[in-house]
Amino acid sequence: MKLLICGGAGYVGSHMVRHVLEKQHEVVVYDNLSTGHRASVPAGATFVHGDIGDAARLARVFGEHRFDAVMHFCARSLVGESVVDPYIYYENNVGNTLTLLGAMRHAGVDRLVFSSTAAVFGHPVSDTIDESHPTAPINPYGHSKLMVERVLADASKAYGLRSVALRYFNAAGASCCGTIGEAHDPETHLIPNVLKAVLGQGKGLKVFGTDYDTRDGTCVRDYVHVNDLASAHLLAIDYMAKNEGAFTFNLGNGEGFTVREVIAAAEKVTGREVPHEFAERRAGDPAVLVASSQQARDALGWRPEMARMEDILSSAWKWHLEPRY
Ligand SMILES: NC(=O)c1ccc[n+]([C@@H]2O[C@H](COP(=O)([O-])OP(=O)(O)OC[C@H]3O[C@@H](n4cnc5c(N)ncnc54)[C@H](O)[C@@H]3O)[C@@H](O)[C@H]2O)c1
Numbered sequence: 001m002k003l004l005i006c007g008g009a010g011y012v013g014s015h016m017v018r019h020v021l022e023k024q025h026e027v028v029v030y031d032n033l034s035t036g037h038r039a040s041v042p043a044g045a046t047f048v049h050g051d052i053g054d055a056a057r058l059a060r061v062f063g064e065h066r067f068d069a070v071m072h073f074c075a076r077s078l079v080g081e082s083v084v085d086p087y088i089y090y091e092n093n094v095g096n097t098l099t100l101l102g103a104m105r106h107a108g109v110d111r112l113v114f115s116s117t118a119a120v121f122g123h124p125v126s127d128t129i130d131e132s133h134p135t136a137p138i139n140p141y142g143h144s145k146l147m148v149e150r151v152l153a154d155a156s157k158a159y160g161l162r163s164v165a166l167r168y169f170n171a172a173g174a175s176c177c178g179t180i181g182e183a184h185d186p187e188t189h190l191i192p193n194v195l196k197a198v199l200g201q202g203k204g205l206k207v208f209g210t211d212y213d214t215r216d217g218t219c220v221r222d223y224v225h226v227n228d229l230a231s232a233h234l235l236a237i238d239y240m241a242k243n244e245g246a247f248t249f250n251l252g253n254g255e256g257f258t259v260r261e262v263i264a265a266a267e268k269v270t271g272r273e274v275p276h277e278f279a280e281r282r283a284g285d286p287a288v289l290v291a292s293s294q295q296a297r298d299a300l301g302w303r304p305e306m307a308r309m310e311d312i313l314s315s316a317w318k319w320h321l322e323p324r325y
């Protein structure tokens with residue numbers, strides 16, 4: 001296959017590119033490098049520096065290549081920032097996605113895998129979240145992703161676009177060889193911040209909130225390895241070959257870890273103390289987010305291979321010991 005990977009220089013996208021190249025497919029990465037890294041795109045992929053809001057640039061790329069499918073990782077994705085500055089979230093995550101969808105339609109490319117998020121659910125009303133759980137985002141970021149899911153459902157009926165929206169829970173970990181990893185600036189995600197604290201980097205780890213209604217008062221999340229997310233994307237493309245429509249699947253390991261448990265596991269994996277302090281709750285954080293991914297297992301045949309927290313942390317630690325960008 002020949003795939004266009006928009007956002008392929010980012011954290012999840014760069015692991016996707018690697019996975020796709022390993023499976024001998026051809027890849028064009030299209031990225032504006034707003035949060036991604038040129039150095040994370042391997043030599044085996046063609047790189048195009050461009051913005052998905054740039055219709056003319058996209059038209060040229062679609063004119064030069066005949067793609068079998070598009071994977072769309074581009075977004076702004078900081079929950080707190082989305083509350084403070086919602087326009088840029090709707091502009092990039094919804095407006096620019098429409099430009100990309102228009103370019104695909106014009107070029108006759110009718111398969112898309114879209115990076116959605118657990119943030120579409122808001123505060124959960126059940127212990128684990130499956131696809132029938134009500135969607136009720138509590139921040140503009142989650143709303144922007146849910147709007148795209150709505151657009152994809154309409155586009156399926158109107159234009160015959162086949163799509164799979166994968167709602168990741170907490171992406172974590174890094175490639176096994178340590179050459180690519182999570183490098184955001186600012187870094188807001190828990191695992192990289194925990195590992196940076198071990199190394200004495202960053203501003204020091206704060207644990208946001210100790211009074212949640214959870215087993216130890218800190219928030220519970222379902223961490224899923226980036227390589228397992230990547231494998232789900234290729235399975236989604238197989239699925240679209242046999243199924244018409246717009247589909248959504250939740251991706252997580254079905255097991256939640258509190259912030260304190262992640263810190264304890266990181267101390268075990270690194271053999272070092274994780275210096276941290278306790279702080280107020282962070283705005284927009286639900287107490288618990290744990291996935292049921294049964295549908296992804298049943299329909300896509302998805303089998304996560306790096307589900308253990310120790311494995312996720314070890315892979316991330318390898319990267320943090322020697323980051324390349
Ligand atoms: N990391 C997570 O835990 C997580 C969880 C749920 C969903 N997601 C979603 O997965 C996707 C990837 O997340 P990530 O953590 O890898 O983010 P990231 O910021 O590392 O990657 C996003 C990539 O898209 C590029 N980009 C952004 N806007 C663009 C535009 N207009 N044109 C071209 N390129 C653009 C960036 O430069 C970057 O390379 C996002 O859509 C995010 O919302 C991530």
Ligand SMILES: O=c1ccn([C@@H]2O[C@H](COP(=O)(O)OP(=O)(O)O[C@H]3O[C@H](CO)[C@@H](O)[C@H](O)[C@H]3O)[C@@H](O)[C@H]2O)c(=O)[nH]1
Nearest residue numbers: 077117118119169170188189190193206207208219282285
């Ligand atoms: O320095 C930190 C960073 C995070 N946390 C806490 O750790 C948990 C996880 O936070 P984080 O790693 O920032 O992930 P989430 O806020 O859960 O968001 C991620 O996971 C969501 C789905 O679950 C996606 O929608 C988002 O895009 C993605 O950033 C939360 O309770 C945070 O309050 C801390 O205590 N200290």
